[in-house]
Amino acid sequence: MKILIIKGSPHIKGSSNLLTSQFIKGVQENHHEVTEFDVAHHHIAPCLGCEHCGMDGPCVQKDDMNELKELMLSHDVIVFVSPLYYFGISAQLKAAIDRIYSFTMKLSSMHKKTVFICAAWNSSKRTMDAVEAHYQALVDYMHFEDLGMILATGCGTPSMTSHSAFMKQAYELGKSID
Structure with missing residues (x-):
């Protein structure tokens, strides 16, 4: 199985990428192919809302989203990774998700499997309510199949994260991917 990790x-x-490394360890033990794409360190411009693509055509922007689009279309599982910023995903990951608009029709018809990994400083479970709802809405709208989430609260630093139970949970979630 081909698994695409989209890091935001x-x-x-940081903590979200540390959790992702454990997820990848579990996935690789099952001999799956893993590709990582770091949207935070690529050039992904925000959607212009110009409607040129019509949700099923080429985007007028020429940036690294073309590479990410091909990866998303060619992989079986898409893993969205982000720190929690003000109760939502990072701006970098949000820009990439917004740009899915130009190939929504094709991607949603493929019924991809997805995973969500998010790390937050706050240890309250309620901290993740808004970001979890956003992810679930995306899954429903795009006809994705959610394979699981790691909503890691109390993981504000890599040290906090490495000593948390979420490390094992991320590994086990990766191991469960078949």
């Missing part, structure tokens, strides 16, 4: 954190060694 500007912190290469």
Whole structure:
């Protein structure tokens, strides 16, 4: 199985990416192919809302989204990774998700499987309510199949994260991908 990891954190060694490394470890033990795409360190412009694409045509913008589009269309599982910023995903990941608009019809008809990994400083479960609802709405709208989420609260630093139960949960979720 081909698994695409879309990283949305500007912190290469941050908590969300640390959790993702454990997820990848579990996935690779099942001999799946993993591709990582770091939207925070690629050039992905925000959607212009120009409607040129009509949800099923080429985007007028010429940036790294063309590469990400091909990866999303060619992989079986898409993993969205982000730190929690003000109760939502990072601006970098949001820009990439918004740009899915130009190939919504094709991508939604493929019934992709998805995973969501998010790390937050706050340890309250309620902290993740809005971002979880956003992810679930995306899954429903795009006809994705959710394979699981890691909503890691109390993971504000890599040290906090590495000592949390979420490390094992991320590994186990990766291991469960078949």
